[in-house]
Amino acid sequence: MKIAIGSDVNGLTLKNHLKSHLENMDYDVLNVTSNEEYDLFDAATNVSKAITDEEADRGIVIDAYGVGSSIVANKYEGIICANVADEHSAKMTVAHNNSSIITLGSEIIGEILAAKICEAFVKADYDGGRHQIRVDMVNKMC
Amino acid sequence: MKISIGCDHIVTEMKNHLVEYLTEKGHEVIDNGTHDKERTHYPIYGKKTSEKVSSGEADLGIVVCGTGVGISVSANKVKRIRAALVSDIETARYAKKHLNANVLAMGGRITGIGVIEEAIDTFLETEYEETEESKKLIEKIDSIPMNEDLIGDEHYFDEFIEKWNNGGYPAK
Numbered sequence: 001m002k003i004a005i006g007s008d009v010n011g012l013t014l015k016n017h018l019k020s021h022l023e024n025m026d027y028d029v030l031n032v033t034s035n036e037e038y039d040l041f042d043a044a045t046n047v048s049k050a051i052t053d054e055e056a057d058r059g060i061v062i063d064a065y066g067v068g069s070s071i072v073a074n075k076y077e078g079i080i081c082a083n084v085a086d087e088h089s090a091k092m093t094v095a096h097n098n099s100s101i102i103t104l105g106s107e108i109i110g111e112i113l114a115a116k117i118c119e120a121f122v123k124a125d126y127d128g129g130r131h132q133i134r135v136d137m138v139n140k141m142c
Numbered sequence: 143m144k145i146s147i148g149c150d151h152i153v154t155e156m157k158n159h160l161v162e163y164l165t166e167k168g169h170e171v172i173d174n175g176t177h178d179k180e181r182t183h184y185p186i187y188g189k190k191t192s193e194k195v196s197s198g199e200a201d202l203g204i205v206v207c208g209t210g211v212g213i214s215v216s217a218n219k220v221k222r223i224r225a226a227l228v229s230d231i232e233t234a235r236y237a238k239k240h241l242n243a244n245v246l247a248m249g250g251r252i253t254g255i256g257v258i259e260e261a262i263d264t265f266l267e268t269e270y271e272e273t274e275e276s277k278k279l280i281e282k283i284d285s286i287p288m289n290e291d292l293i294g295d296e297h298y299f300d301e302f303i304e305k306w307n308n309g310g311y312p313a314k
Contacts (some may be wrong), residue, residue: 140298
């Protein structure tokens with residue numbers, strides 16, 4: 001599985017921590033915000049683009065609060081993105097919503113919890129079944 | 143304030159409580175459903191609730207489902223909607239103050255009623271403080287092309303509901 005990761009300047013330290021953490025778990029991590037000049041719009045846009053262009057299977061975006069990046073990502077066609085602060089949401093959003101991206105707030109959650117959230121997110125699988133009608137509806141919207 | 147609210151069947155009771163909570167505080171509440179616990183689909187209510195904010199009929203929106211994700215994503219797929227999925231009060235404050243978020247989303251199975259009520263209070267009370275940075279960010283969000291055909295179309299999801307009713311989707 002290939003994971004696209006990006007952040008604005010506020011999320012840079014946490015992004016680097018999570019990138020190393022996921023690489024140590026043998027995931028292939030694609031850094032889509034290589035320098036400090038990105039704002040949260042660019043970070044969310046670049047991660048979304050990596051998903052829609054099929055350069056990555058899952059995406060993670062980090063800014064100070066996470067919520068701004070999730071609003072941006074969800075504006076793109078085919079993207080289902082969740083701002084999460086706990087492991088259960090990270091798992092359930094893949095299982096039920098078929099989310100491809102999560103966003104995290106570097107000022108909201110610490111490194112240990114953030115790493116656990118990312119693990120839960122990348123290990124989760126979509127359940128399909130009855131959940132597909134909701135995913136079909138969302139994807140028709142944009 | 144005029145508040146548009148919606149939920150899926152997982153958290154109907156919580157939504158009903160919030161309708162009462164907001165009404166008692168003097169707000170006018172548009173309850174977009176769902177109204178019972180029969181299995182339904184969060185995009186219907188995310189769309190209905192946020193359309194009223196997008197059109198200006200309501201000032202702000204509140205959406206709730208199990209994790210808050212599904213209904214917040216659906217709300218965000220409506221043009222002019224900035225739906226903030228939060229599980230703490232500070233993020234709700236930030237989303238209004240810096241992003242001018244117009245819909246607040248929470249997970250009824252994630253966040254307790256104490257934090258939910260206070261996050262709503264904070265979201266409604268906090269004023270947007272425009273800066274060059276926030277203005278530019280919102281302009282960039284608004285520049286992403288969005289489908290506007292869906293706004294106000296009550297039959298937008300009919301094809302999927304028909305398929306569901308005909309057994310076209312698995313029940314599990």
